[in-house]
Amino acid sequence: MSEENRIELLRKILKIASVNDKESQVANIIQDFLGDQPNITFKRVQYAPGRENLIIDVNAPTTQKRVLGFNGHMDVVDPGDTDLWTYPPFAAKITKSRIYGRGTSDMKAGVAAMVSALKELLAEDFTFNGGLRLLLTVGEEIDNFGARQLADLGYAKPLTALIVGEPTNHTMWYAHKGIIDFTATAYGKSAHGAMPQLGINAIDHLFDFYAQAKKMMAPILATTDPALGHTTFNVTLINGGNQINSIPQAARLRGNIRTVTAVSNQTIQATLQQAAAVTNKLPKHKIDLSIDSSIDAIASDAHSEIIEIAQAAARANDWPEVVTTGAPTTDASLFKSKCPNLPFVILGPGNNTAHQVDEYVTLEDFNKITAIYKNIIQQYLS
Ligand SMILES: [Zn+2]
Known part of the structure; x- marks a missing residue:
């Protein structure tokens, strides 16, 4: 041929x-x-x-x-x-x-x-x-x-x-490398921007989750895989709120993690779930975490x-x-x-x-x- x-x-x-x-x-x-x-x-x-x-x-x-x-x-x-x-x-x-x-x-x-x-x-x-x-x-x-x-x-x-x-x-x-895509959604309560005490700010709570997740992910990101280097963790999409003078009722972020064989996807998923659970112990916090895709390194x-x-x-x-x-x-x-x-x-x-x-x-x-x-x-x- x-x-x-x-x-x-x-x-x-x-x-x-x-x-x-x-x-x-x-x-x-x-x-x-x-x-x-x-x-x-x-x-x-x-x-x-x-x-x-x-x-x-x-x-x-x-x-x-x-x-x-x-x-x-x-x-x-x-x-x-x-x-x-x-x-x-x-x-x-x-x-x-x-x-x-x-x-x-x-x-x-x-x-x-x-x-x-x-x-x-x-x-x-x-x-x-x-x-x-x-x-x-x-x-x-x-x-x-x-x-x-x-x-x-x-x-x-x-x-x-x-x-x-x-x-x-x-x-x-x-x-x-492998991959984990996840979505974290924070639920709050809308209110007039002039009366925030009547609402629950979902964006604030989403940031609380993000800070907690970054803290708990730190040792994982520091682990070196001899072949593949480090796990990387990036939030790549974010949205929330309806308008400038309203307390946001909901907010959502999506993250993209690139994984290595030295730390299993399972361990990382459990860590994210734990970060959500810890955040949900704060007053009035309601974070839902979903794993959208997981492929092993x-x-x-x-x-x-x-x-x-x-x-x-x-x-x-x-x-x-x-x-x-x-x-x-x-x-x-x-x-x-x-x-x-x-x-x-x-x-x-x-x-x-x-x-x-x-x-x-x-x-x-x-x-x-x-x-x-x-x-x-x-x-x-x-
Ligand atoms: Zn291809």
Whole structure:
């Protein structure tokens, strides 16, 4: 198969505006591209109408001792104001050395590279000594909906190693941070601004919670994780009150915590709950805390077999073999939650233009990562 075919596949899936929807259309293109082949099976797992996860299996993984997994997500983030883009975000505009569009880096180039690697190996009659499983998911950008579903259904269980094709900008990761999103709502009582004694100021009480939470989080933030550094804690949204001359009846803040393996998400959630409970002991305070999303930080051995194979494949393709860690979360957290010992590597084409205007991937990176994936499969399943 030629380079042209790979690029054609990538451009086709880029033209589907799968902004937290329409992943089934991406899956259809991929399934058509691979076509009917002996030893390959396709399975769809529906999340919602028009939104199916696609599982592509080679050699019935549940019957194999050694199974290499690949993971990628088929959804993309919103392009925002399309007027700001040099080329329309879903036109898959190709220039001499780049493809532009929403999802080029994050992460349809990674998905197209793994699918192309598989197709090319099949065309070359490579003997897969073990199983291969591609887990292509929906809704990763919102709350990893698809990966949660597939993990719960046991789809990661047969895997003995996992490659995630998220953009890693010429590095590979053996660990990445986790996340906790939370909302704290303070309830008070409205009153005329001239008679505050008749009301309960929800904004004041929300600040009391915030101060308490910061105090109780301090030792957690001071804990150093040898791989991932520190937990970070940021309030990123706040609103409350109705008008300038009224005592606010309600106020709300939302926070975004980036977690490390040295302090579990569970511990942090318990700390936040405790901060709310302590605040609620103050007179007339009523704070409700909800955890909106929680994804664990993950790490695996930086010298695992799959990392070493990936490094060798990188070397063979003139790609840096830098092994490091990343901040963004991936679907791998959900799969790891069911298979704690699963070794993994995050390695994909793409760069820091993910989630930005004028997102792109270079053709060179896309082609090299396809060759690296092929090489990894050949080595791992030789
Ligand atoms: Zn992504």
